[in-house]
Amino acid sequence: MMRTRTMSGGGAGRESGSTAGLALSRSRQDYLKALLQLADRSPAPVTALARHLGVSAPSVTHMLARLADERLVSLHHRGAARLTPEGSRQALRIVRRHRILETFLVRALGLDWSDVHEDAEVLEHHVSERVLDALDRFMKHPTEDPHGHPIPDARGRVARRALAPIGELPAGARAVVREIRDRDRARMTRWKQAGLVPGAQLVIRAANRDDDVYEIEVAGRRLVTGSEGLDGVLVQRVGRRAT
Amino acid sequence: MMRTRTMSGGGAGRESGSTAGLALSRSRQDYLKALLQLADRSPAPVTALARHLGVSAPSVTHMLARLADERLVSLHHRGAARLTPEGSRQALRIVRRHRILETFLVRALGLDWSDVHEDAEVLEHHVSERVLDALDRFMKHPTEDPHGHPIPDARGRVARRALAPIGELPAGARAVVREIRDRDRARMTRWKQAGLVPGAQLVIRAANRDDDVYEIEVAGRRLVTGSEGLDGVLVQRVGRRAT
DNA sequence: CCCCGATATTAGCCTTGACTAATCCTCAAG
């Protein structure tokens, strides 16, 4: 026996090139997805990955070594990692699944959008291609998930949009909420109650960066909040005139 | 800090009670389901389980020991096993999930009923209670899956029906197909093409048990077949008069 | 009553993916 890659167990590991269906483990899929988010501009440090994935740093070092072996990530200074083109393709595939599933859970099954993330986090790894396609068809090929995130198309392309975190807006700015980060359920629920949902219009009434206090008017109501996590709300500016 | 992953191992079995949410592994769930089928009348032998599950006999012995430890199965003569009441409850819970999922895949997503078994086999372990309930609601609480199998209710009760395998019918008998065993895709596909689907009416034209040849009239067509696997078709006799 | 063949079990390994403890780097501040 030589390398032992892939085909352990009683499988048929006949892949070869780079395109074939290699069936990544759940864990690997989650690492790749994390890298897609964290290594957007510069390579993601081990610690950031560990925090994001809820595992220890040694676990990350170890897994990154294996992923690098498999040409899914490249390693950089001080162990930081980024996706290779193939890794990126795989990651986008999972993101697509995740978002299609979330959309299905909300639109078809009527679950609450602040609730569906963890279900999708599991199912994204277990739904077959056939079922995924059927879900996509069932919903007429949606392009955005319930949190406003764009759904990559079947070839992994995402519409890149120019959005800003809410905290970066100057006082007086008008904007429309486009995306709500979906990993913090408690915060999502609070935001939803405050009217901070995809599509909502808002005006920044005051932005005191020194004291970290923001005053936002959303849907008629006034919301005063610290910036903590406020970068999870991405908005698009509108009405460019100054106040 | 509590990790969400892993946590299973560690120490003494801290379950004690019987009703708590113990979160059985996928493997355990499949063993229990297999026992529900195989140990219907008498305890299931190790070998039968191994064959059914596609694992080696030592793996079965080992897992049965653990399940017995956890009071989910009881061990009998020569290692044969059967479900305890708690094991039975768990098994029925998985069967319910399996069948609700199959029904959803066929009725809502339009997948073919000869195709959905393997998808359900995976998803049954990963769909949350919340999603399962939503699916059940979405389909208005179905009572039969696409193969005609009864769906256990939320408390695990199944409508027991008095059905006979097709091979047991005498020549001349009339019957309606009620259930098609769903684990053999190839056979299922053939049967479907022959019109042998849930609800179909049939007449046994000839049953030659010695030569193992059966001649069946289904939906106007004539089907000649060996008994091989024919016990996977369960029927209900109708029209009791002799020919 | 003994022996053989089918069944089951034991022993020993393997892989995956985590963890902790101990150690090793790096780099920026003094």
Next chain:
DNA sequence: CTTGAGGATTAGTCAAGGCTAATATCGGGG
């Protein structure tokens, strides 16, 4: 330069679930 505090990595374990090879056991035929 030197040094120390954060990273990152190495070393050693663990649990789950598999597997194969070797061994034990049961039960029926001669």
